[in-house]
Amino acid sequence: MAPFQQGNSTATLFILVGFPGMGAAQFWLAFPLAFLFLVAILGNGTIIYIIKVERSLHEPMYLFLCMLAAIDMLIYLSTMPKMMAIFWFKSTSIVFDACLVQMFCIHSLSGTESTILLAMAFDRYIAICYPLSHASILTTPRIAKIGLVAVIRGAALMAPLPIFIKRLPFCHSNVLSHSYCLHQDVMKLACADIKVNIIYGLIVIIFAIGLDSLLISLSYFFILKAAFSLTQEEARLKSFGTCGSHICVILIFYTPGLFSFYTQRWGHNIPTHDHILLANLYLLVPPCSTPSSMA
Numbered sequence: 001m002a003p004f005q006q007g008n009s010t011a012t013l014f015i016l017v018g019f020p021g022m023g024a025a026q027f028w029l030a031f032p033l034a035f036l037f038l039v040a041i042l043g044n045g046t047i048i049y050i051i052k053v054e055r056s057l058h059e060p061m062y063l064f065l066c067m068l069a070a071i072d073m074l075i076y077l078s079t080m081p082k083m084m085a086i087f088w089f090k091s092t093s094i095v096f097d098a099c100l101v102q103m104f105c106i107h108s109l110s111g112t113e114s115t116i117l118l119a120m121a122f123d124r125y126i127a128i129c130y131p132l133s134h135a136s137i138l139t140t141p142r143i144a145k146i147g148l149v150a151v152i153r154g155a156a157l158m159a160p161l162p163i164f165i166k167r168l169p170f171c172h173s174n175v176l177s178h179s180y181c182l183h184q185d186v187m188k189l190a191c192a193d194i195k196v197n198i199i200y201g202l203i204v205i206i207f208a209i210g211l212d213s214l215l216i217s218l219s220y221f222f223i224l225k226a227a228f229s230l231t232q233e234e235a236r237l238k239s240f241g242t243c244g245s246h247i248c249v250i251l252i253f254y255t256p257g258l259f260s261f262y263t264q265r266w267g268h269n270i271p272t273h274d275h276i277l278l279a280n281l282y283l284l285v286p287p288c289s290t291p292s293s294m295a
Contacts, residue, residue, distance in 0.1 A: 012095070012096035012170060012174070013093045013094065013095055013096070013174060014093070014094050014095075014096065014099050014174050014175075014176050014181065014186070014189075015092050015093055015094075015174055015175045015176065016082070016086055016092050016093075016094055016176050016178065016179050016180065016181075017092065017175060017176065017177060017178075017179075018083070018086045018087060018092070018179045019179075019276060026086070026087040027087055027088060029087055030083075030084050030087035030088050033080065033083060033084060033087070033284075034080075034084055036080075036284060037076055037080045037084070040072060040073065040076045040287040041073055041076060041077075043069075044069035044070070044072050044073045044287065045069075045073065047065060047066065047069040048066050048069050048070060048073075051063070051065065051066045052066070058140065060123045060127075060134075060138040060143055061120065061123055061124075061127075063140070063143050063147075064116055064119055064120045064123060064143070064147075065120075067116050067147050067150070068113065068116050068117070068120075068249070071109050071112055071113045071116065072113070072287030073287070074105070074109055075105075075106065075109050075110070075113075075283065075287055076284075076287050078102055078105040078106060078109070079102070079106065079179075079180045079283060079284075080284075082094065082102070082179070082180065083179045083180065086179055094181065099181040099186065100162035100165060100166060100181070101162075102180055102181045103161060103162055103165070103181040103182065103183055103186065104158055104159065104161065104162050106180065106181070106182065106283065107158040107161055107182075107183060107204075108154040108155045108157070108158040108159075109154065110154075110209075111153065111154035111157050111158055111204075111208050111209075112150045112151050112153070112154030112155075113154075113253065114154075114208060114209050114212045114213075114253070114254075115149070115150035115153050115154060115212065116147070116150050117212065117216065117246075117249065117250055117253060118212045118215055118216055119146050119150065120246050120249075121215070121216040121219040121220065121246065121250075122219060123138055124219070124220075124223060124243050124246060125219040125220075125222060125223055126138060128223050128226050128227065128243075129222060129223065129226045153208075157204050157207075157208050158204070160200060161183045161197075161200070161201075161204075162183075164187075164196055164197045164200060165183065165186055165187060165190075165197070168187070168190035168192050168194065168197075169190065169191055169192050170189055170190055170191065171191040172189055172190075172191050173189060174189065175189075176189070177276060178276055178280075179276075179280070180283070183197070183201060184201060187201075209254070213254050216250060220243070220247070223243060252285060
């Protein structure tokens, strides 16, 4: 593959390999993936519709859930069509700029989703620890502003990633190890110093996903402390019940994501197909699992 140069009119191609070693089995793998795609789109779309038409659900928890469902749908729409094209039609090539767009969408939407999960944890904290002030603190206009901040934060944090990639020359292999474009996957193909990419990637993980998970854990520490201080068992169980589904979504989102990140950088003894499986679980499972977890 020729080195990428700014102003070069020739598009540079990357090759997306899907699941290495599976061969013709990838054709059949596309069918359960298509099923997951339909479940995610229909499930999250139904959540958005129900919350929109049912005015009694216009409460902070459900409005944040509506945002989460919309983000999950966008993640699927930005990745699944190309993945199914790879498995069904062997359309493995993706042009350089399209790869950068997909990379930005995946990372920015993931960052936005992390912020929304943090906002949901804050909502549960206020509802349980300060129930009388809940309605006055989390008003509908304020929730809309939180959603806007989440989108801006996700886009601003991840915008430098494709910019840093675009400045790099590529003169080695053009074969990516996943079915979609990830920053850490693309940067490894560059034939130049990628320290800036590595450092900024770590900064994003620490000050976005890491900080969000820390604040979520802190909020649930105070939630559990407040719940255990309740004298009535029924009230205590109700408090746990309101948080249970949110905790499930948090674990589904953060566990494979953080594990995939750490294994990508330090798990050199882990087989490549395990890296790919973790990355796909991180991207594909949460959008499909969120409707059932929050039901």
